[in-house]
Amino acid sequence: MTAYDPNNIFAKILRGEFPCYKVYEDDHVxxxxxIMPRSTGHTLVIPKAPARNIFDITAEDYGHVARGAHKIAAAAKTAFKADGMTIGQFSEASGGQVVFxxxxxxxxxxxDVALLPPTSRKEDPKVLEDHATKLIAALQAF
Known part of the structure; x- marks a missing residue:
């Protein structure tokens, strides 16, 4: 398996070298x-621990990611009046992973609203700011 690359885009976001529309942060995630959402409010939850994919993350660190996703899902259901939620984790290129x-x-x-195809369009920054505001407000209840 290929080693973790500390210069991937998410590592740069974690180090503050690249901007993001942050909605939640704790000691672990x-x-x-x-920015190329497949649905309104599409959010990514990443570990602060360096891990390429599910094959090299510790169970403890993966647990933090899962708990973070659980929290985001509950708040997003409220913030975006969602009928349901799709949670996904892709490992390696053959599994659909794009950022390692x-x-x-x-x-x-x-x-009755299909997911957009992956990387099909970049969302308008104003829309992302609005979505971040809604999700952050909803997270206050969780």
Missing amino acids: LAFLD HLHMHVMPRHD
């Missing part, structure tokens, strides 16, 4: 909006 820092996708879903 960072959650921010996907472990991350979980939290995608609010609405009845």
